[in-house]
Amino acid sequence: MAMDIRTSNLTTPVTVAEYLFTRLHQIGIRSAKLKWVGSVNELNAAYAADGYARIKGIGALITTFGIGELSALNGVAGAYSEHIPLVHIVGCPSTISQRNGMLLHHTLGNGDFHVFTNMSASISCEQAKLLNPAEIASQIDHALKECWVKSRPVYLWLPTDMVEKKVEGERLKTPVDLVEPKNDPEREDYVVDVVLKYLHAAKNPIILVDACAIRHRVLGEVQDLIDKTEIPVFVTPMGKGAFNESSPNYGGVYAGSGSHPDVAALVEGSDLVLSIGSLKSDFNTSGFSYRTSQLNTIDFHSTHCQVRYSEYPGVKMRGVLRKIADRVDVLKLSKSPMAKVENQVAQNMDDSKTITQAWFWPRLGEYLREGDIVVTETGTPNFGIWETKFPPGVTGVTQVFWGSIGWAVGAAQGAALGARDAAQDKRTILFVGDGSFQLTAQEVSTMIRHGLRVTVFLINNDGFTIERWIHGMDEAYNDISMWNYTAIPAAFGASEKQASSFVIKTKEELEKLLTDKTFNEAKGLQFVEVFMPREDAPRGLKITTEISARNIARTE
Structure with missing residues (x-):
């Protein structure tokens, strides 16, 4: 075999795969070098990488080309929309297969291997097709810097025959320059x-x-x-x-x-x-x-x-x-006096046993503790959390702008993994509606497999309450099937030691749970199904959806 003159003079040859994963590890993506996470599908993986990035600073996911990357695009687009630094690595057919236009699976059958890359162009701040070993190392470094500085996703296209090619490993001794250019x-x-x-x-x-x-x-x-x-x-x-x-x-x-x-x-x-x-x-x-x-x-x-x-x-x-x-x-400077912000639990207490949105969110503010990671789903949680005063050091993880229903389940998995990789003993607490949960419930399986410390509060209000307030309080398209939610951890293989489940229907039951010492320690997966009235919604949601419905319906 003839020597490749492009790599024959390398001081410290390393494979492209080793170079890429070492660089990811150097910039803070610890999972990249240590373990395979293995989300149950590509969409959930993108959501999880998004949640991981919000805790660790940057995240990454790997998919196959075409069928895999298209499944992840919704999650990557959300990261672009919300300014999340995400590295999307796409494994694609070899350069020889592409050059010969082979009729491979996962393609459209037209010989165009770049069609999916083009689809990602508008939701990435940098694309790098890793085709030439002499350029690959610098391409990777440049893409990672763009990802960090611009806080947006980047796309790396890696053909199978490039994975084992050799690049200059000496570069790894110098960290990627992630410093933002200074102003004039x-x-x-x-x-x-x-x-x-x-x-x-x-x-x-x-x-x-x-x-x-x-x-x-x-x-x-x-x-x-x-x-x-x-x-x-x-x-x-x-x-x-x-x-x-x-x-x-x-x-x-x-x-x-x-x-x-x-x-x-x-x-x-x-x-x-x-x-x-x-x-x-x-x-x-x-x-x-x-x-x-x-x-x-x-x-x-x-x-x-x-x-x-x-x-x-x-x-x-x-x-x-x-x-x-x-x-x-x-x-x-002149300064105005400030009123003290409090969790208004007593102010929102009523005589009924029913758990209301108005009472629930301030009460959760007293349950939270310093350093918690709080993940809220599109729908009632994203609006209810406005009424929750956080203790110091709480990290709020929301997707208010992109608003992809089901995002928070995957994001909670990624956030919990990010906390673990950062060696932080933090509780990750997820608030998700029953409708949203049904879109991405499988990611609970990944939480169990990795033994993540996640407490799930599933709000069972019989369907898509936020959509009821926007379009159709009683329309069938806002209804869902009633699942046996608390059986899900066991169905996904969790033992009694790995997960615990609770059904909460009254204020008294919730109060008892929130003050339980073992529950507050949150050592593993805890799944709490909280029942609330179907048409009840946080104050902010009611106001926002009324205005939003008018904006969406505008004709001029």
Whole structure:
């Protein structure tokens, strides 16, 4: 066999597979080097990789081409939509098979092996076809940097005959450069000066923290700014968990018309809103119902800043926030008094035994403890959690923008695995509706197989309650079959030591469970079926769906 001159001069030859998996491990994807997770299908795997990335910082999944990657596309698209760094590795037929146009399984039979890659082009910030061993290492490094810096999925196309090809292993001694490019100093300083001028002049400024502050990793800069200025802080639904809700500076969740009236009054009465990482989707704003003026708003984004009506392209928020925190004159600041945010359990207590949405979510706030991971599903949980005050260090995991029903079950598996890989002894707590659960219930099997520490609160309200409020309270398409939900762990092979199940129908039963020592320790899988009325919904959901239904139905 002739020597391949492209790889003959390598100092430390390693296979492409070894290079790729080592790089993934180096950037924090610990599962990549240590074990095969093996979700039950590709869609759930994409959801799980999304949840893993929200805990560990970045995630990855591997699928076969065509039939596998198409099954995962919904989950990858959600990661793109919500700014989640995800590495999608697609194993495809050999370069020789492709060149010969062979009629292989999983293809469309037209000889086009790139059709599926093209489908992923719009939901990835970088695509790398790993075809030339001399270029593969640099392609991988570049794609991983783009994934991290842009906080969006990337697509790696790996033919079977490239897996064992040799690349330069010496490169592995130098970590991938994941540092975000800095702003031009003069432009950055100018924006900082403009922001400080308005901040020093404001009478009642507030800070509003949104999703992209989390996704683009500026929470450290935000925290330093808040520590120094003590300006009142609010979060959006997608920003929940970004700030310590036990802080005296915390004012609550702002979601336009869906906010508590006191919260809305403080935010909308402010003469300067420092909006950090905003993602103003319909459900994140209660149907675009913000009553704040751009004239009183400064927006900080990962690609630009906007001060009132003046936009500064290319001036990214990280450097600007850092300098504002360093240079702000606290003696020139005005601050408004803050009302204390509490879990309003007593205020939402009634005389019935029935578990209501209004009572349930504040009560869960007293059950949660420092460091928990809280995963909420599209539907009533994503809106109910607005009413839950988090203890310090709680990580909120939601998919408010993309809103793929069933996402949270896979995401909870990934989040729990991420916590374990980070050597963090944390509870992962999933809140999911019965309708949503039926889409991805199989991922409970993966939780059991890996012995993950997950507590599932399944809200049994007899169907798709959020859809009932949007379109058709009594329509058949919002009904589902009634499953024996608490039998599912056993059906998926869990022993009594691996999983425990509970059926909860009254406030008293839930109260007893939430105060049980063993339940709070949450050593394995715990499955709790909580019954609630079919038409009951969180306050924020009712308001948002009413506005959303009008927006969807608009004809002009």
